[in-house]
Amino acid sequence: QLQLQESGPALVKPSETLSLTCSVSGDSVITNSYYWGWLRQPPGRGLEWIGSIHFSGSSYYNRSLKSRASMSVDTSKNQFSLKLTSVTAADTAVYFCARQSTSGVVVVAADSWGQGTLVTVSS
Amino acid sequence: EIVMTQSPATLSVSPGEVATLSCRASQTIGTNLAWYQQRPGQAPRLLVSGASTRATGVPARFSGNGSGTDFTLTISSLQSEDFAVYYCQQYDTWPPGFSFGPGTRVEIK
Numbered sequence: 001q002l003q004l005q006e007s008g009p010a011l012v013k014p015s016e017t018l019s020l021t022c023s024v025s026g027d028s029v030i031t032n033s034y035y036w037g038w039l040r041q042p043p044g045r046g047l048e049w050i051g052s053i054h055f056s057g058s059s060y061y062n063r064s065l066k067s068r069a070s071m072s073v074d075t076s077k078n079q080f081s082l083k084l085t086s087v088t089a090a091d092t093a094v095y096f097c098a099r100q101s102t103s104g105v106v107v108v109a110a111d112s113w114g115q116g117t118l119v120t121v122s123s
Numbered sequence: 124e125i126v127m128t129q130s131p132a133t134l135s136v137s138p139g140e141v142a143t144l145s146c147r148a149s150q151t152i153g154t155n156l157a158w159y160q161q162r163p164g165q166a167p168r169l170l171v172s173g174a175s176t177r178a179t180g181v182p183a184r185f186s187g188n189g190s191g192t193d194f195t196l197t198i199s200s201l202q203s204e205d206f207a208v209y210y211c212q213q214y215d216t217w218p219p220g221f222s223f224g225p226g227t228r229v230e231i232k
Contacts, residue, residue: 046210046223046224046225046226047159047161047167047210047212047223047226048223049220049221049222049223051220052220060217060218060219060220061219061220062220063219063220096166096167101172106155106214106217107214107217107218107221108155108157108172108173108214108217109157109159109169109172109178109212109214110159110167110169111169111178111179113166113167113168114166115165115166116166
C-alpha cells in the first residue's frame with residue numbers, strides 16, 4: 001500500500017529557505033507512470049499546486065512562485081524533496097506531497113497524498 | 124491562465140438527500156477535470172478524473188459530469204462522511220501546470 005510522509009522543519013524564518021522531504025513507501029519513485037508533486041494549503045484556504053517532478057528529473061513549477069521553488073528526486077532513498085527560497089509569511093501553509101497520475105505526457109491528478117505538514121514562516 | 128470557480132461556496136444538505144456541486148472553467152478544458160474531497164484535518168482524496176471517471180474505491184453515489192467549461196459533481200443520498208469540502212482541478216494546461224477551484228463546503232442542514 002502506497003504511503004507518503006512529509007518531513008522537515010515546522011518553523012522557518014522569513015527570507016530563509018523552506019526544505020521538505022517526502023518519503024515514499026509501497027511504490028518506487030522510479031516509474032514512468034507517475035509524477036511526484038508538492039501542493040500546499042494556507043490555513044483556512046484552498047489548495048495550490050507548487051510543482052511536480054519525474055524521476056528522470058523533468059520538473060514543472062507554478063509560475064506564481066516566481067522561480068523560488070525547486071524539486072529533486074533521490075532514487076536511492078525513494079524520496080523527493082522541495083526547496084522554497086526567500087519565504088515570507090504568505091508561505092505559511094500545510095504542505096502536502098502527492099503521487100500524480102499521468103495520461104500520456106499529461107499529469108492528470110493527485111491520486112495519493114501524504115498527511116501534510118504545517119510549516120509556519122515567522123521570526 | 125485558466126480560472127476555476129465553484130458554486131455554491133457552501134451547500135447545506137440533509138443526510139440522505141442529493142447534493143449537486145458546480146465547477147466552471149474560464150475557458151474550455153474538454154474533460155480535463157478532477158474532483159477531490161477533503162474532510163477536516165485530512166489530506167484531499169481524489170474522487171473523479173476525466174470529468175466522470177471515479178477513482179479506485181470511490182462509492183457509486185459520487186458521479187461527475189460535464190465537458191468544456193461547465194462541470195458538476197453529484198452526491199446522491201448523502202452519508203455523514205460526505206460532509207466535507209470539495210475541490211475541482213483542471214489539468215488542461217499541462218504542461219506547465221494546473222489550477223484548483225476555491226472549493227464548495229457541504230454541511231449538514
